[in-house]
Amino acid sequence: MSDFHTRVAKLPIAEVLMEAPARWIDLGHARLPYWVIGQGPDLVLVHGWPVDGRTWRRIVPQLAKSYTCHVIDLPGAGRSTWTAQTPRGCEGLTECLAQVIDHMDLPERFGFVAFDSGGGFARKVAATMPERMVGLALGNTETPKDYSRLFLAALRNGRRVGAKAVMRVALQFGAAREKAWETSVTDPGLRKELAELFVRPVVRDSRRFAGLFVLADGLRAEDFDGCLEAHAQISAPVRLIWGTRDPWFKLDAARRMQSQFAGPTTLVEVEGGKLFVHEEFPERFAAEVREHFAGAFEAGA
Numbered sequence: 189m190s191d192f193h194t195r196v197a198k199l200p201i202a203e204v205l206m207e208a209p210a211r212w213i214d215l216g217h218a219r220l221p222y223w224v225i226g227q228g229p230d231l232v233l234v235h236g237w238p239v240d241g242r243t244w245r246r247i248v249p250q251l252a253k254s255y256t257c258h259v260i261d262l263p264g265a266g267r268s269t270w271t272a273q274t275p276r277g278c279e280g281l282t283e284c285l286a287q288v289i290d291h292m293d294l295p296e297r298f299g300f301v302a303f304d305s306g307g308g309f310a311r312k313v314a315a316t317m318p319e320r321m322v323g324l325a326l327g328n329t330e331t332p333k334d335y336s337r338l339f340l341a342a343l344r345n346g347r348r349v350g351a352k353a354v355m356r357v358a359l360q361f362g363a364a365r366e367k368a369w370e371t372s373v374t375d376p377g378l379r380k381e382l383a384e385l386f387v388r389p390v391v392r393d394s395r396r397f398a399g400l401f402v403l404a405d406g407l408r409a410e411d412f413d414g415c416l417e418a419h420a421q422i423s424a425p426v427r428l429i430w431g432t433r434d435p436w437f438k439l440d441a442a443r444r445m446q447s448q449f450a451g452p453t454t455l456v457e458v459e460g461g462k463l464f465v466h467e468e469f470p471e472r473f474a475a476e477v478r479e480h481f482a483g484a485f486e487a488g489a
Contacts, residue, residue, distance in 0.1 A: 199470060202248040205241055205259060209267070213291045215284060217273040218263040222292070225259065226252030229322070229485045230294050231477075233259050234285065236304020236329075238400050239386045240266025247301075247466055250474035255481065258292050262306070264402030276402050278305070278411035282312045289313065296320060299424075299481050303327030303466055305403060308412045315418035323425045323484035325477045328434045328463045331441035332416040332448075335409045338371065338435050343407055352401065359391040371435050372463040382467065416448060423451040425487075427480040429473055431461025454480075 202225060209221035223241065225248050235243050240261040248257050261268040263275075263284050275283045299322040302310040307329025314321050330339075345351060358364045365383035366376070373379055390396045426449050430442045439457065446453050456476050458465050466473040 199246050200249040202245045202252075205245050205248065213260065213288055215263075215274075215287050215291070217275070218268060218270040218284065220260045220263065220288065221267045223257075223259045224293060225257045226255055228253075228255045229481065230256045230258060230298040231301050231481065232289070232292065232294070232298060232310075233257055234300060234302035234306035234310045235262065235265065236302070236306040237403055238265075238390070239382075240268075242266065242385060243464075243467065246470035247474050247477075250471070251301075251477060254478060258294065258298075260288060262309075262403075264399035268399070270399060270402055274402060276405060277407060278308060278403070278414075281305075281403055282309045285309045286313045286316065289317075297322050299484060300324045300326075301477055302329065304329055304463060305412075308415055311415050311418045311422065314424070315421035318421060318423055321422065321424035323427070323481055324422065325427045325429060325480050327429050327466050327473065328431050328437045328442075328461075330409075330412040330415060331437050331445045332413045332419075334441040334444060336436055336438050336441070339437070340409055342436075343409055346404055347406060347408075352397075356391050356397055359387055362388075365391075373468050374433070374460060374462055375468065378467060382464070419445070419448040420450055422449050425451055425480070425484050426453040427476060428453065428455045429465060429476045430455060430457055431463065431465035431468065432457050432459050434462045434465070436463045 204223060204225060209223055211222045213220045213222045233244050235241055241259040244259055251257055262281055263270040297320055300310040300314055307326045310324060314324060365387045366379045369379040369382050390400060428442055428446065430439055432439050442455060446455050458469050458472055461468050
């Protein structure tokens with residue numbers, strides 16, 4: 189058994205996230221599964237690409253005793269449904285998240301927990317409603333106007349003619365599905381778990397595969413540059429929980445980004461973590477989220 193699986197073997201899984209949702213949010217152009225789990229102050233958990241709400245399966249049980257966790261699948265992801273009218277790309281999914289907030293059972297004040305592209309959407313939405321923001325806890329996410337070569341190359345290659353077809357053929361093979369996670373997680377056992385949970389079902393279903401590109405079609409790094417302006421509007425406390433070995437959103441860029449926020453911002457460096465730091469170090473990630481919001485909600489009381 190790998191070190192990762194030894195470490196997390198006893199961690200509870202939020203089985204409810206693995207099952208069909210009891211509730212849905214209808215945006216007109218899309219229907220999104222919606223789970224409300226736990227008790228206490230409210231947190232909205234926003235996943236990144238190419239996963240869905242199940243990525244919080246080891247985080248939610250650790251938060252739910254102290255916080256009410258609101259979890260969705262964004263349009264195109266997981267069990268969501270979407271249409272040709274669903275807004276696309278970074279701006280489109282930011283718009284969708286803002287609409288989702290209006291449909292959730294949220295009090296006036298709440299916090300965001302997010303990572304990867306979900307962190308980009310959350311920051312842009314937070315900037316539009318500063319009076320409602322208690323705080324943000326962000327795993328590795330886009331660092332506006334300070335992008336890695338890997339991130340730029342991946343987006344450029346994704347826009348090439350035939351890229352989607354090549355990707356789908358390659359990901360039919362288990363070894364390729366696991367290798368695709370090498371830059372995002374370190375542990376081989378976790379790569380296999382993520383490949384089976386999030387990638388295998390998608391590449392075998394044409395509709396679900398197309399859903400990946402509700403965000404990714406034509407996406408450019410510059411689409412996340414607006415996060416820089418958003419940072420100046422976010423005065424609520426922010427905690428960045430960063431895997432130190434992430435080649436997508438590098439630690440040095442996170443350190444530079446820290447000073448861009450209008451409010452108090454802390455950077456927690458998780459040694460050995462990559463892009464999906466919440467998957468690799470769920471106990472550490474959840475502990476940092478709990479500590480951050482304990483102070484944030486107390487200060488805002």
